[in-house]
Amino acid sequence: MFDVLYQVKGTPKLAAMDTMNYWIERTNAELRETLKHVDILMINDFETRQLSNEHNLLRAARHIFKMGPSTLVVKRGEYGAMLVDKHGVFCVPAFPLEEPHDPTGAGDSFAGGFMGYLASVGSTNDAALRRAMVYGSVMGSFAVERFGLDRLLTLKKSEIHARARHFAKLTQFKL
């Protein structure tokens, strides 16, 4: 990861990183050094607790912010994802599917959708980050519909936007 960052000419506008239990356990010092240069950390709830040594995710986030990242995205599998930053917390559910076929790659598809959306709009303000969470969840939900990359290979932009609107229907309410 650090090697990849070094290859970016100049200072990258935004660096996001995923990591996992293997690196947290085996190469913690190098991971902590790399985290100093990371803006957004995207990990699952187990990894969040492992890295921060905190069970509560809000306290875990505050702990992780001291390590470098200013934004934490916690991926929670079938329960969706949660973003924590200085603005507060934003939650998005996982898309309810009757027959998820293969969870492999859901988290990576989420990361791709999230970063791809931010890159496409060139912004990281609160509204953009919320939409990035939705598009990440959209891509994760398509990824699990078929085995491997099968569903992503046939995916159309119109389907992506339609599912994003479906996420709105899934979560929006008026007080």
Place this chain on the structure above:
Amino acid sequence: MFDVLYQVKGTPKLAAMDTMNYWIERTNAELRETLKHVDILMINDFETRQLSNEHNLLRAARHIFKMGPSTLVVKRGEYGAMLVDKHGVFCVPAFPLEEPHDPTGAGDSFAGGFMGYLASVGSTNDAALRRAMVYGSVMGSFAVERFGLDRLLTLKKSEIHARARHFAKLTQFKL
């Protein structure tokens, strides 16, 4: 539960029921008979799977609709709650708290907030059910802030509405 329903004069406008593993396992026949007269079933994800014999919650909901209820509210603890009915699915996260003190009664407080809201507006349309999910989650979140009923005993209406607005901030996005 059936005894309680019988005590209602005339046909109740709306009957909601909670149940648990004990009744699902020990008095399944009576439970199934009672379910025929229930509109909204509010149970946790474990109970949903146990009652329907389906792991997938959408398939479980379709199964449960055949038993009587037309609306299923699945309580998912720290992951929030999900409503499934003929309109589709609505998800609300749990309110992120740094120090939840006592999860006892969170589900019952949720049910109280949910039904109390519906009773106060006299409607069960889609918009009302969504708001009921939010007010249920609001009450559940207050319940866990202190031990037993302590927090609910001092709770003000203004605090309830303020937290409902906080739930909006937690979940709303614009595409």
